[in-house]
Amino acid sequence: MVDVKISVGTAECFTHAKIGITIHKAASGYKDFEFKEIFDKEELRMMSNVRVLASMFIPSIYAAEKLLNIKLPEPDYDYAYAKAYTEKNDLKVAYLMAKGLKDILNCNIAIGTTAGIGRGGICILTDKNKYLFTTDVYGNLLKHENILERQRNGIEKGLRKFIEILKREYLHTSSF
Amino acid sequence: MVDVKISVGTAECFTHAKIGITIHKAASGYKDFEFKEIFDKEELRMMSNVRVLASMFIPSIYAAEKLLNIKLPEPDYDYAYAKAYTEKNDLKVAYLMAKGLKDILNCNIAIGTTAGIGRGGICILTDKNKYLFTTDVYGNLLKHENILERQRNGIEKGLRKFIEILKREYLHTSSF
Numbered sequence: 001m002v003d004v005k006i007s008v009g010t011a012e013c014f015t016h017a018k019i020g021i022t023i024h025k026a027a028s029g030y031k032d033f034e035f036k037e038i039f040d041k042e043e044l045r046m047m048s049n050v051r052v053l054a055s056m057f058i059p060s061i062y063a064a065e066k067l068l069n070i071k072l073p074e075p076d077y078d079y080a081y082a083k084a085y086t087e088k089n090d091l092k093v094a095y096l097m098a099k100g101l102k103d104i105l106n107c108n109i110a111i112g113t114t115a116g117i118g119r120g121g122i123c124i125l126t127d128k129n130k131y132l133f134t135t136d137v138y139g140n141l142l143k144h145e146n147i148l149e150r151q152r153n154g155i156e157k158g159l160r161k162f163i164e165i166l167k168r169e170y171l172h173t174s175s176f
Numbered sequence: 177m178v179d180v181k182i183s184v185g186t187a188e189c190f191t192h193a194k195i196g197i198t199i200h201k202a203a204s205g206y207k208d209f210e211f212k213e214i215f216d217k218e219e220l221r222m223m224s225n226v227r228v229l230a231s232m233f234i235p236s237i238y239a240a241e242k243l244l245n246i247k248l249p250e251p252d253y254d255y256a257y258a259k260a261y262t263e264k265n266d267l268k269v270a271y272l273m274a275k276g277l278k279d280i281l282n283c284n285i286a287i288g289t290t291a292g293i294g295r296g297g298i299c300i301l302t303d304k305n306k307y308l309f310t311t312d313v314y315g316n317l318l319k320h321e322n323i324l325e326r327q328r329n330g331i332e333k334g335l336r337k338f339i340e341i342l343k344r345e346y347l348h349t350s351s352f
Contacts (some may be wrong), residue, residue, distance in 0.1 A: 009239065017193045017233055024235065053239035056232040057193055059200065063185065063229035066280050067243060104242050 005051040005148045006170050007107040008162075011097040012057055013083070014115035014141075014151055015122075019158045020055020038159045047170055053105050058097070068100030075165070077116065077142055084141050088120025091132055094121035096104060108170070111158065115150055123156050126169050131161060141175060181227040182346050183283040184338075187244060187273040188233055189259070190317075190327055191298075195334045196231020203228060214335045222347055229281050234273070235259070244276030253292065253318055260317050263294025266306055270297035284346070287338065289330060292317050296326060298334050301312035302345050307337060 008027075010020030018035070025033040028065045039047065054143040058064045061072050061083045074092055077084040085093055102125050104158030112123045119134035137155055139150035184198030185194045194211070201209040202223040215223065234240045236261045237248050248269055253260040261269055273288030278301050294311035311333055315326035343349045 016197055017231065021192055021233055024233070051236075052233075053236040054232060054234045054243060055193065056230060056234075056243075057200070057228075058230045058232075059196055060227075060229040063281055067230060067232075105239055 006049055006166065007051050007053050007105070008109045008111070009053045009101045009105045010055045010111040010113075011064065011101045012055070012111070012113040013059055014147075015113045015154045015158060016151065017055045017057040018155045019111055019113065019162070020052055021051060022155070022159060023047070023162065024052035024055060026050075034158060035155060038156060039163065042173075046166070046173070047143055049171065050166070051108055054101075056101075064097055064100075067078045068097060069104060070096050070100035071115050074094060075116075076119055079116075083114065084116035085114065086116065087121065087134060089115055090114050090118060090121035090132070091123070092121070092124040095125075095130065095132060098123040098125045109157065109162070109165070111162070113154060113158065114155065115139060120150060120154055122154060122161075123163055124158070124165060126165060128169060129165075131165065133157070133161065182225055182285065182342065183227050183229050183231045183281070184285045184287070185277045185281045185283045186231045186287040186289075187277045188231070188238065188287070188289040189235055190248055190296055190323075191289045191330045191334060192234040192327065193231045194331045195287055195289065195338070196228055198331065198335060199223070199226060199338065200228035200231060202226075211331060211335060214332060217338065218349075219339050222342070222349070226342070226348065229283055230277075232277075240273055240276075244273060245280060246272050246276035248263045248272060252290075255292075255318055259290065260292035261290065262292065263297065263310060266290045266292055266294060266297035267296070267299070267310070268298040271301075271306065271308060274299040285338070285341070287334065289334065291315060291326060293329065298330060298337075299335070300337055301339060302341060304345060305341075307341065309333070309337065
């Protein structure tokens with residue numbers, strides 16, 4: 001069976017797999033879902049061209065390396081539960097997670113996210129381009145400072161960028 | 177660094193990674209979270225012994241095979257977006273997903289879930305035992321029948337079994 005849909009995979013940390021699961025809900029026609037307000041009517045219709053292959057929450061460096069076949073930097077901070085990086089390394093790690101997933105799944109678009117101390121890092125890799133950006137919210141995982149605010153901003157910003165990229169690179173709609 | 181926590185990984189389909197993410201929230205001390213009511217006070221304290229390495233939503237057979245290094249049966253139904261099996265095969269596939277993940281992460285407990293036509297399948301693999309069960313809700317992915325009800329039941333039942341197993345096999349508390 002040939003599947004001509006635009007395939008998407010995500011390897012997320014601080015956004016808890018919610019970018020991928022939201023894309024999945026929009027793509028498979030859920031009537032109501034969290035973050036639906038990010039999409040306008042035309043964008044919701046457009047999403048039927050998308051198919052989510054996997055959306056993963058990976059808080060552990062060890063698991064990210066094993067599952068995504070990558071090598072990550074040593075964490076910048078000692079944090080028992082999960083990885084904790086500075087913003088600079090978060091941007092690197094978000095890219096490495098997206099790249100690892102894209103290589104394994106051979107999907108059109110792969111998204112990686114991680115956030116320790118700083119605004120966090122989000123990477124969207126398409127067949128042509130690499131988009132790397134932070135959230136707009138400073139947070140600190142070790143002090144549990146602004147964690148929920150940064151997460152929400154990261155999910156919303158990640159989704160908005162994804163929609164923008166989808167229109168421009170894959171669907172060539174006139175609105176961009 | 178030696179980590180003596182009980183490590184957990186999940187590879188979920190119809191439960192949308194929510195079993196793993198809920199365990200993560202309980203384990204890392206979130207104050208409020210969905211499904212918190214499943215845990216009593218003692219169980220919430222107990223959860224600090226647990227660490228979630230990865231919690232994955234994998235709707236696609238192709239992605240499950242690639243990420244978990246397994247081979248899954250052919251789907252029983254033609255369903256463009258994701259895999260769709262009968263209950264009998266869902267139980268098989270839930271086991272295969274849990275087994276694949278446990279082998280890759282070498283974690284103490286691995287959980288797999290999938291649901292097509294029927295009550296769905298949930299597998300919890302520990303270091304000693306295999307637990308395989310369905311939800312209590314018949315659903316049909318192709319007709320979008322009872323999908324949300326089955327999902328909710330699967331998350332709740334999966335979490336309850338997980339807590340029960342954790343107490344009995346790992347923490348040896350007197351309440352079991």
